[in-house]
Amino acid sequence: MSLSEFDIITRYFNQSGLCADPTLHRNIVTGIGDDAAVIKVPRGKELVLSMDVLVSGVHFPVNADAAMIAKRALAVNLSDLAAMGADPLCFTLGLTMPDPQPIWLEAFTTGLKESAQQYDCPLIGGNLSRGPLQIAIQVQGLVPSGKALLRSGAKPGHDVYVSGQPGRAGLALEYLQGKLSELNAAQEAELRSAYYCPEPRLALGVSLRGIASAAQDISDGLLADTGHLAKASRVGMVLQVAALPLAGVLTAIHSSEAVFRMVLSAGDDYELVFTAPAGKKNAVAKAAREVGVKVTRIGKVVKGSGVTVMDLTGMPMDIEEEGFRHFA
């Protein structure tokens, strides 16, 4: 028996908890089931929109668990909202897949529903069709007008911060590719979680509104993404290797040189890198403490351009890796 797109939508996608319910979600006027969705944007708010596409075999292993893929697909999009300081509102999904398998669809929509509920970000519409497995998601979020955290506000003298412990997703990829063999069960669990369940820093992003001068999430790697911040703000940035937060799982597995390279260059951690005026140091610490996220000051904004990394002896490092690049 073959499932039609209408069957699939009815059986798997159109379920309470996953889809928006206009009686519960007062800014959703019309959800799935019409030609398009209709939403309200409350007065004094702006709408923040971000689309990401995950491709089987490129952004996740071909045989990855469907629930994990679903969670990751929503999380990487929500991470963009976090980087803008926006609160999630709703998402749309464009799913293409080969022959639809009930077991896969059940797992995928269960994972998606869990994340939709966790982040209060329901599905409002989208598109389903036959094709190679790809997941396009667009998230919509709300931010008070004029308060979005852009990449362009860093000024010389500001501090550079990073949340969490970047680098673990890079190590996780090595693990998932079978390159690491000496891990214990706890380390394996930590790495699987880091890769498949990155936690979008939504609460941190919101708490940094009015404090951070520039922000973005780390998808290409700390160094590359700091470079994007520097470029958009037309400034330079100097990072101190000695200040980088190092995850225990990284230092347990790799030499310090490999650890630094991974922290600086590995993508997909979805932590936030951001800047703030030096006078807001206490405000940053308070905001981070309130949302329970570790935040580390790792450098300074300077005049000029590009990102320089100082090694443990205070000398500029020669860094070649530039992070994850498509088509490169």
Place this chain on the structure above:
Amino acid sequence: MSLSEFDIITRYFNQSGLCADPTLHRNIVTGIGDDAAVIKVPRGKELVLSMDVLVSGVHFPVNADAAMIAKRALAVNLSDLAAMGADPLCFTLGLTMPDPQPIWLEAFTTGLKESAQQYDCPLIGGNLSRGPLQIAIQVQGLVPSGKALLRSGAKPGHDVYVSGQPGRAGLALEYLQGKLSELNAAQEAELRSAYYCPEPRLALGVSLRGIASAAQDISDGLLADTGHLAKASRVGMVLQVAALPLAGVLTAIHSSEAVFRMVLSAGDDYELVFTAPAGKKNAVAKAAREVGVKVTRIGKVVKGSGVTVMDLTGMPMDIEEEGFRHFA
């Protein structure tokens, strides 16, 4: 030389005319270049959102012209806005492709730019990555609050209308698949245009606000999509074959039985099927005339469910084809 995603965005996508310019588009606060786009929704308006994904080899021939694909991808999304009575605001693009080819990218972005300008619907962001060729587009539109044309407002006694001359895209597909050989140059041109350049009925949709009781665009086929309207409105509909508007190119090629089947069942025409109270007959005619679109009354809304088609002798037809279905 291989192009990185940043090169591709800079060289091909980030160009005036294609991308939103916040100084010209006053509802676009932040376009491409940050973690997410930011838009304003003016007071008294609601935002209408629709995502469609076109897959190479499924929704267009593998070797289709890149400019044509781009135009079609935007048009099919704009058609959903038309069906809601919304004015286009902006769009996002998730493009996945194998090795990027400068000639293909040049043609694709040129086609996209032409359509973006034609419909005043600029690009505000998206995502580019390696993968099988797929084009995910989400369009955002604006509609006065509470005035979106939904599928659910048809009532018994209302008339059923269709715009244009559906069925040509189905014939075009037969032509593109090499199944038709006896066409002249004018017919070939008409069919290529019907398939690759469907004209979203945006002006008609807007002019029907406050007049139509239910509306949707024809993507799965007139019969199937009328069925969706009937289902959403919890009514039945009776269509008269004798009333169907027949394109000359169809009647020139096929027997009348094949023509009726194609008009009723072929998808991808992106005309509108809609209903309106009988008392609004003159208002419908005036709205259609003002925007220069042919509109034909093809049936009535009745109590009950499903769609019945009456043949030339007034007897219910036995129709098996149900239009384009994914996974069926």
